[in-house]
Amino acid sequence: MNNREISEVMDITSNLPEECIANIISKTSPPDACRMSLVSRTFSSAATSNLVWEALLPPDHQQIISESVSSSSSLSMPSKKDLYFSLCDNPILIGNGNRSFTIHKWSGKKSYMLGARELVVIWGDASQYWNWSPLADSPLVPKSRFSVVAHLVEVCWLHVWGHIETKILSPNTRYGAYLIYTIGDQFKGLEKPVKLSVRFLDEIRCDFINAYLLSRTFMDDAPEEEGARFPRDREDMWMEIEMGEFFNHDQVDRVVEMQLRETEVLNWKSGLVIHGIEVRPKDLR
Incomplete structure (x- = not known):
């Protein structure tokens, strides 16, 4: 999104509750969610919510994590956003340890x-x-x-x-x-x-x-x-x-x-x- 598009979104969503804004942001992309968190306090809270980043993570990420043989401490995060970026930057070993899993930072693809x-x-x-x-x-x-x-x-x-x-x-x-x-x-x-x-x-x-x-x-x-x-x-x-x-x-x-x-x-x-x-x-x- 460019600045004009973000401004238009702000006009449309100015009277919406935060949960509705988060639901809208969850339909975009990880880069857009990060940019929209800079718009205002309301947008920042919505864009960093678990609702948004749960939607941006792969649907089966919990099942994949359950197969991990990596350290579980780095995967038990309360914030879905932190989990997202941890899975981008820190490959986890799965199965018998001969495969690794990460997600693509710009898309959330596996x-x-x-x-x-x-x-x-x-x-x-x-x-x-x-x-x-x-x-x-x-x-x-x-x-x-x-x-x-x-x-x-x-x-x-x-x-x-x-x-x-x-x-x-x-x-x-x-x-x-x-x-x-x-x-x-x-x-x-x-x-x-x-x-x-x-x-x-x-x-x-x-x-x-x-x-x-x-x-x-x-x-x-x-x-x-x-x-x-x-x-x-x-x-x-x-x-x-x-x-x-x-x-x-x-x-x-x-x-x-x-x-x-x-x-x-x-x-x-x-x-x-x-x-x-x-x-x-x-x-x-």
Whole structure:
């Protein structure tokens, strides 16, 4: 909302009780609720009420919180607004601790991250190929929200994938899937392109895109391949690369598959450290 729109709302609602104003604000968005709290004392009280922020939280947030294995003290807040922003900024581990949940700050839409242990990693159980290390054993790896990360020791056949159910995501939302990883100090064979894909499992077609796990600054001769993807650095010190996107029309029970593979060049590769795959809303800010 701009200043003129807020002024018009004030004129319309000047004689309404606070609860009615709160009900109106609850139909807007988190950014609008925050802006409208600056309008007047009445609006501030209404815009920070539990009625507003209960409506802006995901409808099933209490059920998700009940599955949390994170510290419960940070989730037992009397203020729904405080709970909202806590869930935005502090991912909670759910289920067996190999998934995390957050909400998108600007929309209230749900985001999930599948930790490395939640993914299928070919040869992942063989220590000569992959090493699963707790954080205490990985001083050079950025901080992880999960207990372990997957270190690639050496493989020629790289294939990692994960699944997520659309029924747990926010409906009518476009999602992107992102591989979250970093590159160790001693790596090799990662300059070759890999294939990434995102698809619904009930669809036969699977379109792969070419991507490079190394950023351009790590490559002596960065390719100018049209359409190829490169990673970007995250604020949490990890790297991410978009694997693909999908639109979740409703909460029908479909399954999305997200793949990383390099099974064509078959060169020996090492030094990749996988944190997980994040599924989050796109283009909502």
